[in-house]
Amino acid sequence: MTKILFICLGNICRSPMAEAMFSHLAAEVGRSDEFEVASAAVSEEEWGNPIYPPAAAILRRHGIPYDAVRTARPMKKADYQYYDLIIAMDEANIRGIRRIAGDDPDGKVHLLLDYAGEHRNVADPWYTRDFDTAYNDILLGCRALLKALPHYS
């Protein structure tokens, strides 16, 4: 079992999208049992809020279920121990994760698009209003992440 925590700034747009999209990709290839997937924020801004409606709308448009996505919560230091991989949407998230966790002694923290061989951020659609680009980037990263993780039998 690989436990994956997706992280963004608010935990209402990118990281819940990544949580739902990675879970859906894993289900499509019969690999759901291999993963425990969740998401969290590096800020407390949106604590308790549901996935942002435009983010939910784009998931619905692509037929991706998001009913398992919880309301936003900040990452805790204990999450660093619990999860195997902590996947950030942008470089600022990585700084936030390191601040919460007290650095990254186990090398668990990664930028999502690094898995796709593209060292760049998933731009925040909260600010850009471009949910299609965020969706496409998250899909690219999640497909590559799933491919990079070994199969367990």
Ligand code: 4NP
């Ligand atoms: P996210 O987008 O990090 O992709 O969830 C944001 C949502 C809300 C805020 C910032 C980013 N906010 O500051 O409220």
